[in-house]
């Protein structure tokens with residue numbers, strides 16, 4: 310599939326300890342590393358394109374007791390400070406978090422080895438959502454086509470190589486997922502899968518509710534399931550990122566809420582790419598007990 314983006318100037322990534330990150334994040338690295346977590350912080354952690362926005366809306370709906378109007382108070386981008394967000398002159402993610410009353414819900418794409426140490430020191434709660442690598446790669450490809458702050462992905466064939474080599478923002482999918490999976494029993498981690506939320510949203514939302522120490526009754530949970538469906542969130546201006554400026558997210562290239570399915574990789578991967586990817590996957594994930602589902 311030879312789908313290419315228009316040529317343009319996009320800022321290159323820079324690295325911290327071998328992990329490529331947006332240059333503005335690297336510029337702000339000392340503030341990010343010095344972030345002071347609090348024991349009652351809940352940190353939403355994801356590799357990009359794994360369902361961050363979806364889990365943010367679920368968490369907020371739980372936090373607001375299923376009150377749809379309260380979830381409309383501000384766009385999803387501004388509800389949970391994005392820890393490593395740095396776009397001067399806007400306040401950074403760290404500035405926004407510092408100004409937020411406790412208990413705070415924050416979000417990050419950082420791999421475990423780059424997380425500010427205070428999160429471990431304070432034994433915070435981590436809510437990790439993982440999505441199968443192939444769908445993640447496809448979603449990230451389309452996101453890089455439209456996100457003007459990330460490098461141009463080139464053609465699908467080129468992007469496939471960039472992605473398997475881990476040269477994308479926030480680094481290798483393999484290292485990210487393995488890192489969070491390996492520490493899940495040592496810390497307070499609720500480890501969820503995008504595919505499970507898709508298959509049985511009520512059951513997974515209940516897990517999130519319990520992890521947050523909340524107790525909502527059946528009808529409220531049913532409302533949360535309904536309001537956080539792909540169709541509802543795609544139509545909702547508070548969750549579909551439609552207010553993001555075009556110079557950041559150009560949704561005429563690809564919508565943020567694109568397909569929201571499991572198995573779209575089959576429309577992108579050639580047979581040869583699938584075989585090569587499966588081989589790489591086997592090598593990189595050898596020895597881990599994690600299991601992903603790539604179709605429903």
Ligand SMILES: Nc1ncnc2c1ncn2[C@@H]1O[C@H](COP(=O)(O)O)[C@@H](OP(=O)(O)O)[C@H]1O
Nearest residue numbers: 358359360361362363448538539566567568569
């Ligand atoms: N309510 C929902 N149900 C299913 N998928 C959702 C969703 N909300 C967002 N997504 C999907 O999650 C991906 C974005 O992830 P993130 O929020 O981490 O950037 C996109 O995937 P696709 O590009 O495959 O459609 C988006 O469509």
Ligand SMILES: CCc1ccc(OS(=O)(=O)O)cc1
Nearest residue numbers: 357358386391550553557558
């Ligand atoms: C400002 C809107 C925006 C920018 C980047 C986003 O994605 S990610 O958090 O970098 O993965 C989402 C929304």
